Amino acid sequence: MRLTEHTFRALAQPMIVGPASEFDRDFVTYFGCSPHSVAKAWNCNNFIGAKPKHLLWTLVWMNVYGTCLVTVDTTDVAIPEPPLKPGQERPRNNAGKQLPFNLKWYSKKVGGAALRYETAICIQTGDIVSINGPFPAGRWNDPKIFHNDLLARLGPEEMVEADGVYKGMPFDVRTPHDHINEADKKAKSHARARHEIILHRIKEWNCIGHRFKHSLEMHGMAFRAVVAMVQLMIEEGEIAFKVDY
Incomplete structure (x- = not known):
């Protein structure tokens, strides 16, 4: 034919x-x-x-012919700190004084309690292709979340582009310093920058960008609903950021 x-x-x-x-x-x-x-x-x-x-x-x-199909990053979303269970005490520092926050939920990024989500974005199309979370920000760092699900779903010899927090996984993650020339360094930087822009657009929705007031059980649903809308915006060309990788 x-x-x-x-x-x-x-x-x-x-x-x-x-x-x-x-x-x-x-x-x-x-x-x-x-x-x-x-x-x-x-x-x-x-x-x-x-x-x-x-x-x-x-x-x-x-x-x-790329080894990386997606960029991976996390975002922290502020929440009111959940109350301690009956009989629980706040953790103490080395001097024996109780900390003013619960380490389980604490995020340095937001300066308080937060939930952490992992997102993966296709380098070639800019589509959001994976979400994982929510996780208590204080107990789940980026590499731990990556190992929780996405790593097992990568294809043979496939890697991901990510920031320096993921160092120590040379066969799974390409970090900013892992480049072969200046053109490769620039392409990697553009891919990560687009990821940050999309995360910023997600947080422009007030239910995500502001401290969440409803139950934590609803948070994952709200986050995924916002991501679905942002993905539709990407498909309609409202968030256009091309990357030559």
Whole structure:
């Protein structure tokens, strides 16, 4: 079955995030060649049992050939400190004095009690592809949350891009200092910056950005509802931040 470049343009549209005026340039960034060349490659070969989308997937793999598919980071969301259970006391410092906060919930980022969530964002599309949480911020650091779920779901030899907090996992995480040249360093920085922007957009919703007033059982539902709305905004091009990785 012979196909035209218009077929591959239509198939590629859901994969490419960005303004329509830059579609041709973005197509080459994703697939390594123009729609015309992709159509010619399809028509010159006998792809038994294959569909046109399979050719696009193969071209992405050949062109990108990256070990990292996602960036990973956490965000802390302020909450009122949960009350101690009957008979419990606040932890004490080395001098024996009770601390003014519960270490289980304490987050240095917010200066008080917080819940911590992990998010993973696709480097190529900018989509939010994974959420894990909530966790008590004082007991669950970033690497511990990463080992809790996402690490086990990575593909063979797949790694993630993350900040320096994840150091010590050279076969699982690429940190800011793990780069091969200046271009690679810049691409990694852009990917992490986009992740921070998306987390900022999540916190612009007051139920997440302000101290949560309802039960902790509702917090995970509220966070995921906000993430769903932010993801829809990404799909509609309202949060456009392209990364050439």
